[in-house]
Amino acid sequence: MSKLTISKRGREMPPSPIRKLVPFAEAAKKKGIKVYHLNIGQPDIETPEHVLEAVRKSDFKILGYSHSAGNESYRRKLVGYYEKNGISINHNQIIITTGGSEAILFGFMACMDAGDEVIIPEPYYANYNGFAVSAGVNVVPITSHIENGFALPPIEDFEKVITNRTKAIVVCNPNNPTGYLYSKDEMEVLKQIALKHNLYLFADEAYREFCYEEEHFSAMQLEGCDDNVVLMDTISKRYSCCGARIGAFITRNETVYNTALKFAQARLSPPTFGQIAGEAAIDLPDNYFDVTKAAYKARRDLIVERLNAIPGVYCPNPGGAFYAMAKLPIDDSDKFCQWLLEEFSYDNQTLMLAPATGFYGSVDYGKDEVRLAYVLNLEAISAAMDCLQKALEQYPGRQ
Amino acid sequence: MSKLTISKRGREMPPSPIRKLVPFAEAAKKKGIKVYHLNIGQPDIETPEHVLEAVRKSDFKILGYSHSAGNESYRRKLVGYYEKNGISINHNQIIITTGGSEAILFGFMACMDAGDEVIIPEPYYANYNGFAVSAGVNVVPITSHIENGFALPPIEDFEKVITNRTKAIVVCNPNNPTGYLYSKDEMEVLKQIALKHNLYLFADEAYREFCYEEEHFSAMQLEGCDDNVVLMDTISKRYSCCGARIGAFITRNETVYNTALKFAQARLSPPTFGQIAGEAAIDLPDNYFDVTKAAYKARRDLIVERLNAIPGVYCPNPGGAFYAMAKLPIDDSDKFCQWLLEEFSYDNQTLMLAPATGFYGSVDYGKDEVRLAYVLNLEAISAAMDCLQKALEQYPGRQ
Numbered sequence: 001m002s003k004l005t006i007s008k009r010g011r012e013m014p015p016s017p018i019r020k021l022v023p024f025a026e027a028a029k030k031k032g033i034k035v036y037h038l039n040i041g042q043p044d045i046e047t048p049e050h051v052l053e054a055v056r057k058s059d060f061k062i063l064g065y066s067h068s069a070g071n072e073s074y075r076r077k078l079v080g081y082y083e084k085n086g087i088s089i090n091h092n093q094i095i096i097t098t099g100g101s102e103a104i105l106f107g108f109m110a111c112m113d114a115g116d117e118v119i120i121p122e123p124y125y126a127n128y129n130g131f132a133v134s135a136g137v138n139v140v141p142i143t144s145h146i147e148n149g150f151a152l153p154p155i156e157d158f159e160k161v162i163t164n165r166t167k168a169i170v171v172c173n174p175n176n177p178t179g180y181l182y183s184k185d186e187m188e189v190l191k192q193i194a195l196k197h198n199l200y201l202f203a204d205e206a207y208r209e210f211c212y213e214e215e216h217f218s219a220m221q222l223e224g225c226d227d228n229v230v231l232m233d234t235i236s237k238r239y240s241c242c243g244a245r246i247g248a249f250i251t252r253n254e255t256v257y258n259t260a261l262k263f264a265q266a267r268l269s270p271p272t273f274g275q276i277a278g279e280a281a282i283d284l285p286d287n288y289f290d291v292t293k294a295a296y297k298a299r300r301d302l303i304v305e306r307l308n309a310i311p312g313v314y315c316p317n318p319g320g321a322f323y324a325m326a327k328l329p330i331d332d333s334d335k336f337c338q339w340l341l342e343e344f345s346y347d348n349q350t351l352m353l354a355p356a357t358g359f360y361g362s363v364d365y366g367k368d369e370v371r372l373a374y375v376l377n378l379e380a381i382s383a384a385m386d387c388l389q390k391a392l393e394q395y396p397g398r399q
Numbered sequence: 400m401s402k403l404t405i406s407k408r409g410r411e412m413p414p415s416p417i418r419k420l421v422p423f424a425e426a427a428k429k430k431g432i433k434v435y436h437l438n439i440g441q442p443d444i445e446t447p448e449h450v451l452e453a454v455r456k457s458d459f460k461i462l463g464y465s466h467s468a469g470n471e472s473y474r475r476k477l478v479g480y481y482e483k484n485g486i487s488i489n490h491n492q493i494i495i496t497t498g499g500s501e502a503i504l505f506g507f508m509a510c511m512d513a514g515d516e517v518i519i520p521e522p523y524y525a526n527y528n529g530f531a532v533s534a535g536v537n538v539v540p541i542t543s544h545i546e547n548g549f550a551l552p553p554i555e556d557f558e559k560v561i562t563n564r565t566k567a568i569v570v571c572n573p574n575n576p577t578g579y580l581y582s583k584d585e586m587e588v589l590k591q592i593a594l595k596h597n598l599y600l601f602a603d604e605a606y607r608e609f610c611y612e613e614e615h616f617s618a619m620q621l622e623g624c625d626d627n628v629v630l631m632d633t634i635s636k637r638y639s640c641c642g643a644r645i646g647a648f649i650t651r652n653e654t655v656y657n658t659a660l661k662f663a664q665a666r667l668s669p670p671t672f673g674q675i676a677g678e679a680a681i682d683l684p685d686n687y688f689d690v691t692k693a694a695y696k697a698r699r700d701l702i703v704e705r706l707n708a709i710p711g712v713y714c715p716n717p718g719g720a721f722y723a724m725a726k727l728p729i730d731d732s733d734k735f736c737q738w739l740l741e742e743f744s745y746d747n748q749t750l751m752l753a754p755a756t757g758f759y760g761s762v763d764y765g766k767d768e769v770r771l772a773y774v775l776n777l778e779a780i781s782a783a784m785d786c787l788q789k790a791l792e793q794y795p796g797r798q
Binding site for chain 2: 002003004006007008009010011013014015016019023031042043045046047051052053056058061062063064065066070077096099101102105109110111112114116127129130131134136199200227240241242243244245253255256259260262263265266267268269270271272273274277340396
């Protein structure tokens, strides 16, 4: 290697905490072992035929750039979608992004400078770290706990870490990785903190539709904090459209909107085919989510019941999304997840889980926790839980 | 507005230099004036039916995430495409990106830190400024001149501005906005500078196929500088696929590749439909470019001839891409381009041009230059040149 160097941020950029296990999963499969993938948030629910058909029937002649904020027709229809969800906005408050990922990046870039701080309750979506490194921003975690189902930490925990560099709070609701659904009261608490300390409230609501008992309350429904709230949304999970790479950056703060739009202009436009898919999805019947929600709820009920029936395991009942966090009687979740793939099998089957360590900003947290994405059918979940039960009996690092 | 502030980089982020004229173009159209758009690089050539059909015939059931580096099948086929172009790489040296834009951003992020410097011959593609601001990197322009057709500035000009913060040179070949095609000898000069000063050579070759007299020589064909070269590519112009948002980040430098891949993992995956389009495009017959190239060449010949026939106008003959830069007898290209839309019409027609000021990093450069994108048919180009000729006769700021 020459004297060429990569950037400091390039070195700091965390690799995907899940992907490091992929070679072990591949090796297991080569040995003929069936691997149940509970490790990633890729829904197995089929993409609605109506959505795929819209792309297949598109009949333009030139696949040109769209508006940098996304097609106006799509943005106008999205206004109706949000209205149905109790969120009142207009199409000039929406920027269509390349996945929710880009919406998060635009928010970090537009609102924070290098050295600024963003508070995120941990455990949190690991890729926030990546966007923070890209933007040079420091993530300041405050810990939520499995004992109370990962409820919002108390105000004091926020105020303890607020400095003059603190610019924003990220709330993912319902939460990835915990599945916790923040209540309206908890959202009001976040609003009070944001208003008192002049912070942005970045709301990641990718799983809005997947709430099993309580209603979802959006950050955009909070009153009196229009300038503070930025919604980072995505159609990936909502309509099983991860590959469309379509999300949205939404805010009533005109300055923030115009600033994010400049970042959007630099990258020209979001993907055209994905926008066609997203626009078509809005026309799905209102009962579309009933079916998917019922499927996810049945899976959640099964996985939570099975987990809590295993000696030494605790899994709080998640109110939304399609993730569950479980506390296991193990020494080290990274070692355990690798061991599951490398050394364990039961009836020629094993399972792949996400070690919770990757979801904590605090070092050494999450060593006895794993995340399970219930994106498999009931039969597969049941078989995977059989494997987990046996594995915990055999694991040498059992505590 | 509250005490909330946007970021410094958000304030510094330049708005699109062309979009500021859009309201004037819309107003002209409302008055019933036909506007010839020579201002943007959106090809009017139809997207190959074979490419659109591949997307329309796709028959998967779940629109899932792809590999963060892009579909392996696509990357393997791309190896063949590059081989045909004299570029030898393997599929593990390619990351499929969301447009060429993301490839540029990944390169800036992976190789440079905030405060580092990148040298770019000006005039240059205006969005490099946007990616530089995102990455906190300073663009150091060195000036190329219309008098010699915007040839590569001499080595001394590079060495005069190289500091210990200089990390890279960007070369766009063939060039946007000048249309200049850098020769093999000029590329060798860039190699020598890169090797001597340990700099990355970022090569943007979006217009590789559009060279009208000389052969294209890629930065990836330079020998002995594998660690220095990063290719930032895109299918947008090549196959009239701007809306696919598919590009590629390519390097033989393993450390840079692995670093860029971490940024790619954070944003999960490039768009699925666009990848299908890109993969299908590789199967286009070898003579596909003959037809498009012939169309662009005829347009170039016409526009250059017409421009140079106008008194006081000079336009060097561009060797590639589909842009021409012209020197006009005017006081201020921004004022002139606005005036064309706001106050001028000839036979109820006018034209929209890109003021060259937006392509220069040096303040007040480009005031007597405009960029013309020849993405209209011959008849429209001819009519637009009629307008320009008349406009220059009438323009009050004529010099």
